[in-house]
Amino acid sequence: xxxxxxxxxxxxxxxxxxxxxxxxxxxxxxxxxxxxxxxxxxxxxxxxxxxxxxxxxxxxxxxxxxxxxxxxxxxxxxxxxxxxxxxxxxxxxxxxxxxxxxxxxxxxxxxxxxxxxxxxxxxxxxxxxxxxxxxxxxxxxxxxxxxxxxxxxxxxxxxxxxxxxxxxxxxxxxxxxxxxxxxxxxxxxxx
Amino acid sequence: xxxxxxxxxxxxxxxxxxxxxxxxxxxxxxxxxxxxxxxxxxxxxxxxxxxxxxxxxxxxxxxxxxxxxxxxxxxxxxxxxxxxxxxxxxxxxxxxxxxxxxxxxxxxxxxxxxxxxxxxxxxxxxxxxxxxxxxxxxxxxxxxxxxxxxxxxxxxxxxxxxxxxxxxxxxxxxxxxxxxxxxxxxxxxxxxxxxxxxxxxxxxxxxxxxxxxxxxxxxxxxxxxxxxxxxxxxxxxxxxxxxxxxxxxxxxxxxxxxxxxxxxxxxxxxxxxxxxxxxxxxxxxxxxxxxxxxxxxxxxxxxxxxxxxxxxxxxxxxxxxxxxxxxxxxxxxxxxxxxxxxxxxxxxxxxxxxxxxxxxxxxxxxxxxxxxxxxxxxxxxxxxxxxxxxxxxxxxxxxxxxxxxxxxxxxxxxxxxxxxxxxxxxxxxxxxxxxxxxxxxxxxxxxxxxxxxxxxxxxxxxxxxxxxxxxxxxxxxxxxxxxxxxxxxxxxxxxxxxxxxxxxxxxxxxxxxxxxxxxxxxxxxxxxxxxxxxxxxxxxxxxxxxxxxxxxxxxxxxxxxxxxxxxxxxxxxxxxxxxxxxxxxxxxxxxxxxxxxxxxxxxxxxxxxxxxxxxxxxxxxxxxxxxxxxxxxxxxxxxxxxxxxxxxxxxxxxxxxxxxxxxxxxxxxxxxxxxxxxxxxxxxxxxxxxxxxxxxxxxxxxxxxx
Numbered sequence: 069x070x071x072x073x074x075x076x077x078x079x080x081x082x083x084x085x086x087x088x089x090x091x092x093x094x095x096x097x098x099x100x101x102x103x104x105x106x107x108x109x110x111x112x113x114x115x116x117x118x119x120x121x122x123x124x125x126x127x128x129x130x131x132x133x134x135x136x137x138x139x140x141x142x143x144x145x146x147x148x149x150x151x152x153x154x155x156x157x158x159x160x161x162x163x164x165x166x167x168x169x170x171x172x173x174x175x176x177x178x179x180x181x182x183x184x185x186x187x188x189x190x191x192x193x194x195x196x197x198x199x200x201x202x203x204x205x206x207x208x209x210x211x212x213x214x215x216x217x218x219x220x221x222x223x224x225x226x227x228x229x230x231x232x233x234x235x236x237x238x239x240x241x242x243x244x245x246x247x248x249x250x251x252x253x254x255x256x257x258x259x
Numbered sequence: 260x261x262x263x264x265x266x267x268x269x270x271x272x273x274x275x276x277x278x279x280x281x282x283x284x285x286x287x288x289x290x291x292x293x294x295x296x297x298x299x300x301x302x303x304x305x306x307x308x309x310x311x312x313x314x315x316x317x318x319x320x321x322x323x324x325x326x327x328x329x330x331x332x333x334x335x336x337x338x339x340x341x342x343x344x345x346x347x348x349x350x351x352x353x354x355x356x357x358x359x360x361x362x363x364x365x366x367x368x369x370x371x372x373x374x375x376x377x378x379x380x381x382x383x384x385x386x387x388x389x390x391x392x393x394x395x396x397x398x399x400x401x402x403x404x405x406x407x408x409x410x411x412x413x414x415x416x417x418x419x420x421x422x423x424x425x426x427x428x429x430x431x432x433x434x435x436x437x438x439x440x441x442x443x444x445x446x447x448x449x450x451x452x453x454x455x456x457x458x459x460x461x462x463x464x465x466x467x468x469x470x471x472x473x474x475x476x477x478x479x480x481x482x483x484x485x486x487x488x489x490x491x492x493x494x495x496x497x498x499x500x501x502x503x504x505x506x507x508x509x510x511x512x513x514x515x516x517x518x519x520x521x522x523x524x525x526x527x528x529x530x531x532x533x534x535x536x537x538x539x540x541x542x543x544x545x546x547x548x549x550x551x552x553x554x555x556x557x558x559x560x561x562x563x564x565x566x567x568x569x570x571x572x573x574x575x576x577x578x579x580x581x582x583x584x585x586x587x588x589x590x591x592x593x594x595x596x597x598x599x600x601x602x603x604x605x606x607x608x609x610x611x612x613x614x615x616x617x618x619x620x621x622x623x624x625x626x627x628x629x630x631x632x633x634x635x636x637x638x639x640x641x642x643x644x645x646x647x648x649x650x651x652x653x654x655x656x657x658x659x660x661x662x663x664x665x666x667x668x669x670x671x672x673x674x675x676x677x678x679x680x681x682x683x684x685x686x687x688x689x690x691x692x693x694x695x696x697x698x699x700x701x702x703x704x705x706x707x708x709x710x711x712x713x714x715x716x717x718x719x720x721x722x723x724x725x726x727x728x729x730x731x732x733x734x735x736x737x738x739x740x741x742x743x744x745x746x747x748x749x750x751x752x753x754x755x756x757x758x759x760x761x762x763x764x765x766x767x768x769x770x771x772x773x774x775x776x777x778x779x780x781x782x783x784x785x786x787x788x789x790x791x792x793x794x795x796x797x798x799x800x801x802x803x804x805x806x807x808x809x810x811x812x813x814x815x816x817x818x819x820x821x822x823x824x825x826x827x828x829x830x831x832x833x834x835x836x837x838x839x840x841x842x843x844x845x846x847x848x849x850x851x852x853x854x855x856x857x858x859x860x861x862x863x864x865x866x867x868x869x870x871x872x873x874x875x876x877x878x879x880x881x882x883x884x885x886x887x888x889x890x891x892x893x894x895x896x897x898x899x900x901x902x903x904x905x906x907x908x909x910x911x912x913x914x915x916x917x918x919x920x921x922x923x924x925x926x927x928x929x930x931x932x933x934x935x936x937x938x939x940x941x942x943x944x945x946x947x948x949x950x951x952x953x954x955x956x957x958x959x960x961x962x963x964x965x
Binding site for chain 2: 206
């Protein structure tokens with residue numbers, strides 16, 4: 069390959085990447101399907117370049133405040149002990165307390181407005197595996213093995229909106245499994 | 260193009276694609292607050308009842324969370340719900356015993372069908388166009404109430420239902436009673452009325468029998484495709500499995516008498532082709548031979564094996580051997596159904612098989628390997644379709660499709676077209692619902708209370724009712740709830756014993772387990788005062804056929820499709836792509852022709868043939884099929900719908916359309932195997948025949964590519 073061509077290729081990739089970053093970071097969802105694995109081309113490029121966007125939450129949910137008041141993680145992420153998925157709580161869960169508590173605060177009014185319209189708050193996911201990683205993660209056994217939530221999700225008591233502070237790479241999982249003598253067979257995590 | 264241009268081009272298209280795919284937030288669907296308590300990723304199993312045929316098998320439904328696109332108060336959005344994912348057999352079900360057939364498995368597609376009627380609709384185009392426009396439930400119900408209130412005279416209301424749909428029919432009966440109208444019409448193409456009539460005459464039970472196949476050593480079936488399409492298929496398959504492999508050292512023998520090999524014929528040890536309509540004669544001859552072997556009784560002079568050979572076409576030696584085997588290998592059992600009782604002499608044939616069972620002495624109660632009647636089984640209902648409609652001013656249609664399943668000569672389409680107002684409760688626009696003025700779509704069976712009372716398939720009475728396994732995903736309403744609502748809003752309300760669909764479904768168990776349930780001890784007793792002459796002394800009734808044999812040399816056999824039955828499941832794509840068990844054809848219609856006949860007429864596999872009766876003609880590709888008598892042409896029923904969703908509309912041809920309006924003389928039900936036809940090769944293969952196996956018939960354009 070001539071040096072000019074390499075530069076051109078590099079420039080092209082950069083351009084795609086930049087565009088992908090610029091538009092993908094809005095957390096947009098469109099109906100297009102680029103490949104079965106990626107909805108859009110930008111998603112494909114971003115995945116290739118390991119660019120991860122910061123989710124923009126509709127309401128800046130303060131984890132810190134709730135934990136400081138003594139709420140447990142499992143109070144809201146209630147299915148974490150029952151099944152594979154911790155679950156993002158629906159607005160119904162918010163209203164269990166907030167139909168009574170702090171009802172005059174502007175953010176709570178926003179929550180109440182969602183609830184009144186029967187519409188759920190469109191929370192964005194912070195953690196999770198892409199489908200094509202073929203990972204089947206199950207929360208329940210980890211909770212039973214008394215793994216602290218913070219091990220994988222960081223100290224939420226210091227965060228307002230949840231941030232992606234721990235990278236769930238394969239090395240991260242395997243190291244912990246080794247330390248705790250948990251099975252390390254491929255099929256433990258992959259299908 | 261050199262590499263540089265290629266890279267440039269990639270960059271340009273890439274960036275533009277990336278720009279184009281930048282999402283617009285307005286495309287993002289809103290999420291509704293879920294109603295259900297959801298544990299994501301954890302499946303539950305809930306019981307329900309399969310709605311596809313009248314066997315009423317219990318199903319076990321895997322229910323798990325999913326995002327469902329739905330409409331709430333006119334707003335589109337996504338809702339997380341617990342929804343059905345998979346249907347399996349229900350292990351403790353006395354009918355299905357944990358099994359579920361292909362049609363039952365595919366029934367889940369009813370709920371998620373892309374062409375379901377998702378909200379009430381009013382007709383927009385002319386009748387039969389299938390064009391409808393949405394209306395609100397309030398408006399739809401108000402309109403139906405107004406139309407019902409306007410009915411003045413008797414017989415102004417007509418109701419067409421699917422037969423044996425449990426308590427739903429009871430609800431419609433309350434309406435017909437209130438308006439002084441005849442009972443709901445439960446027309447069925449593949450009706451077993453003749454068998455019910457014969458069982459009523461012989462045993463005092465107007466219902467289909469249950470057969471103890473599991474303990475029989477020898478079974479002779481006259482036309483009944485009891486492993487494929489006839490009666491309670493799943494329970495019969497389970498029992499057949501036991502008959503073959505469930506006993507050490509004993510393998511029951513199966514003989515199938517029919518002129519076109521069915522799935523059951525393919526599983527049989529012996530296949531005995533007869534002339535259509537003469538199965539009864541073979542049965543009485545066998546009965547005579549069995550009785551004379553056993554007791555030295557005098558043979559009826561008209562029923563010699565030689566005479567039987569002349570009438571049925573089965574060699575006399577073979578008849579004698581079959582009789583000997585039947586007599587020596589008890590408990591032996593005879594079954595009748597399907598094409599054998601689709602002739603003008605259907606009741607004779609069914610009674611003749613009952614006589615054979617009597618000779619085999621297996622209809623004594625409690626005797627293993629015999630036949631018995633499931634207590635509390637729902638009796639058959641009147642089945643003639645056209646007369647009840649003629650005087651109607653308002654027609655209610657509940658999941659029946661008589662325009663598709665009745666011969667043209669009955670003029671059902673024309674009669675329905677003249678009815679001033681038609682309301683349908685169907686959740687699909689089918690050939691008949693296309694003529695409706697108003698559609699009040701029902702929930703799918705998974706979304707509603709369901710019930711079933713088994714007519715046969717179990718030794719004890721079976722009544723089931725099951726709660727919805729999931730919430731409705733569309734703006735539909737349970738038909739029972741709609742009718743109860745309508746009943747209360749009428750000027751002079753219909754008083755109903757049920758307040759909700761739930762109460763109605765739960766009442767199924769109460770009605771069938773009542774003290775009047777028939778006990779097994781009473782089985783062979785005939786009702787007092789009814790003395791049916793023994794069928795053996797009845798003269799053989801020659802079957803009558805429509806069409807002069809010189810002009811129409813072939814018998815036409817439109818048989819129940821293993822995938823579609825009478826066509827009611829042709830809208831499910833899993834069943835469209837299910838290869839036919841004998842020909843491997845799918846997604847199409849075809850005509851089965853004996854190889855000798857085909858060779859004589861110069862017809863090759865896949866060639867288009869015209870099949871013409873006195874009533875009309877149709878065109879379909881030929882399948883050269885050795886399992887059919889040379890003078891019989893067979894065709895599966897199920898395709899050829901004008902309207903039945905994107906998967907079935909305009910696909911293939913409907914063999915019912917060319918049937919002659921010839922009926923069984925005793926019951927008045929359609930003799931659907933009594934039409935004669937002629938065939939002619941019309942054109943060479945056009946690729947419309949799609950076969951799963953062999954790749955013998957690839958499409959012409961595919962051949963060019965290679």
